[in-house]
Amino acid sequence: ILNVEQSPQSLHVQEGDSTNFTCSFPSSNFYALHWYRWETAKSPEALFVMTLNGDEKKKGRISATLNTKEGYSYLYIKGSQPEDSATYLCAFIKAAGNKLTFGGGTRVLVKP
């Protein structure tokens, strides 16, 4: 059983503040780590696909880092805005696999 964990489970952030949260995953048999943003009543939207140790990816005010040797990834939101309110999911794919194994998500609420 693959163990993918996210912390914290939920986060309240004041508009304009920056925040970050963690995804931990198995460090063996690593193929890729995906980050998704899931807003209520919408489809989960792919943010990043990370494959190499030390990867850093950025999309607007959101960025992510990857450490495959120790099995963790951070997602950062800089200058949070109310539209960043969503559940952020990470998902692990093992080598020679196709299915995503998700963490439980971090629910972010940005307060104006």
Add this chain to the structure above:
Amino acid sequence: DTGVSQNPRHKITKRGQNVTFRCDPISEHNRLYWYRQTLGQGPEFLTYFQNEAQLEKSRLLSDRFSAERPKGSFSTLEIQRTEQGDSAMYLCASSTTDSPNIQYFGAGTRLSVL
């Protein structure tokens, strides 16, 4: 709209009834996945198809669950004799076979079993 489409968006049923959900993937995607998400949890893998072949099934997929993708395009997920524990969001995703296998999700079907 060329994204992944799921129907219905919501389904309320009584315990013991059968339900069927449909997923229409992105047209050029040959892989199709089903996941289930219960409250407070991340989505869990149920099964996936490559074209019309069902290549992997989770142990979560009991014998009351069956999925098909008869022509390698749309897929259906049927749950027979529904139980209250089947209440969940059922998500469908599709992808190509190209690395790194980005999966594109539909908005899901929320099932409530009374």
